[in-house]
Amino acid sequence: MNSSSGKTIIITGGAGFIGSHVVRLFVTKYPDYRIVNLDALTYAGNLENLLDIEKAPNYFFEKTDILDTQAIDEIFVKYQPHGIIHLAAESHVDRSILSPLDFVYTNVIGTVNLLQAARKHWTGQFDDKRFYHVSTDEVYGALGETGLFTEETRYDPHSPYSASKAASDHFVRAYHDTYGLPIVLSNCSNNYGPNHFPEKLIPLFINNIITKKPLPVYGDGLYTRDWLFVKDHALAIDKVFHHGRNGQTFNIGGFNEWRNIDLVKLLCKQMDEKLGNAPGTSEPLITYVKDRPGHDRRYAIDATKINQELGWAPSVTFEEGLSQTIDWYLQNTAWLENVTSGVYQQYYAEQYSKR
Ligand code: NAD
Numbered sequence: 273m274n275s276s277s278g279k280t281i282i283i284t285g286g287a288g289f290i291g292s293h294v295v296r297l298f299v300t301k302y303p304d305y306r307i308v309n310l311d312a313l314t315y316a317g318n319l320e321n322l323l324d325i326e327k328a329p330n331y332f333f334e335k336t337d338i339l340d341t342q343a344i345d346e347i348f349v350k351y352q353p354h355g356i357i358h359l360a361a362e363s364h365v366d367r368s369i370l371s372p373l374d375f376v377y378t379n380v381i382g383t384v385n386l387l388q389a390a391r392k393h394w395t396g397q398f399d400d401k402r403f404y405h406v407s408t409d410e411v412y413g414a415l416g417e418t419g420l421f422t423e424e425t426r427y428d429p430h431s432p433y434s435a436s437k438a439a440s441d442h443f444v445r446a447y448h449d450t451y452g453l454p455i456v457l458s459n460c461s462n463n464y465g466p467n468h469f470p471e472k473l474i475p476l477f478i479n480n481i482i483t484k485k486p487l488p489v490y491g492d493g494l495y496t497r498d499w500l501f502v503k504d505h506a507l508a509i510d511k512v513f514h515h516g517r518n519g520q521t522f523n524i525g526g527f528n529e530w531r532n533i534d535l536v537k538l539l540c541k542q543m544d545e546k547l548g549n550a551p552g553t554s555e556p557l558i559t560y561v562k563d564r565p566g567h568d569r570r571y572a573i574d575a576t577k578i579n580q581e582l583g584w585a586p587s588v589t590f591e592e593g594l595s596q597t598i599d600w601y602l603q604n605t606a607w608l609e610n611v612t613s614g615v616y617q618q619y620y621a622e623q624y625s626k627r
């Protein structure tokens with residue numbers, strides 16, 4: 273889809289972590305587009321993530337659940353969108369282990385609802401349309417010591433979260449093959465950065481270092497993830513949305529593998545420096561706890577295709593991105609306090625008290 277003016281793009285999940293960075297990028301980079309943020313505002317959705325752009329004339333917000341087929345229908349009629357960038361999802365693996373059905377509803381059925389709406393409203397008018405499904409590298413399962421996930425890697429999901437994302441990917445491709453719906457997909461590695469909800473490793477540990485709570489490392493701590501700064505993911509999504517060939521999938525990653533325990537030690541070191549602590553203050557907070565069931569040993573992305581076809585590459589080094597991320601949390605203590613009050617405490621107790 274080219275970037276000619278006057279397009280209307282619905283971004284689902286735009287009040288969440290990655291979605292808010294995508295919304296900001298599109299609202300500021302494409303003033304001629306109408307950007308509609310469609311989000312149910314679950315525990316993970318937060319309009320405080322978008323305060324700086326909420327008054328932009330090309331920004332619109334619709335508080336809508338993707339499970340509400342009638343509301344989705346009305347939004348298609350109201351905005352007549354040219355494109356959907358679909359990020360809305362239940363996104364946390366540990367929560368999927370506690371409540372798998374929530375993931376089936378939102379990630380699978382919610383995605384099919386959106387596909388149905390696009391099929392119904394775009395019928396026969398596919399030329400300037402695009403349905404972009406944002407997915408995860410977790411659909412590919414776990415790697416051993418070596419190797420990388422490519423776009424051809426066989427799907428092998430292990431958690432209810434990754435199984436639900438895999439199912440949604442299959443439905444998106446099925447709508448392309450069966451109905452000709454114009455689609456693109458991307459499967460990305462672990463993101464980090466500002467606005468990340470403190471249930472995930474990096475923001476949870478930043479919050480626990482600030483509040484001097486234990487840092488619960490699952491299992492032996494030797495699990496490996498490939499970390500990408502969230503703003504680089506947003507730039508990749510921009511490239512894929514505008515220039516990815518119809519029907520194609522792109523893997524997105526940071527070429528940046530870290531074992532959890534090494535990452536946590538780097539985080540402790542950077543936090544101690546920024547908090548003015550004596551070196552070594554935070555590391556003793558590290559506590560090895562019971563492992564996550566079905567824990568995937570290693571993820572690592574081969575991002576050659578998006579690099580060669582679309583000219584995308586990560587632009588922020590991990591040390592620089594982590595430093596920017598910590599600074600953001602230290603400067604946004606009100607944001608952190610708001611999202612860690614109330615129901616967050618219940619989740620935390622359920623997730624960590626028996627480990
Ligand atoms: P997030 O949990 O921070 O945000 C999800 C957003 O979706 C929230 O704003 C929430 O309110 C909204 N949402 C949830 N259920 C909804 C529903 N039924 N209807 C409408 N809105 C709903 O998630 P994130 O980490 O920003 O991830 C966004 C997308 O990117 C997800 O699809 C996820 O699978 C994918 N992804 C995430 C990562 C990562 O590292 N975080 C990596 C690769 C892919």
Ligand code: DAU
Pocket residue numbers: 363364365366407408409410460461462463471472473474476488489490491495496497532564571
């Ligand atoms: O790979 C992409 C995926 O990355 C996304 O699709 C998911 O939405 C996102 O949540 C993320 O999944 P992970 O499970 O890899 O992220 P998380 O931050 O939950 O965990 C990262 C690693 O840290 C993982 O090996 C589990 C471990 N961990 C996590 C938490 C929350 C701990 O050791 N302790 C913890 O308390």
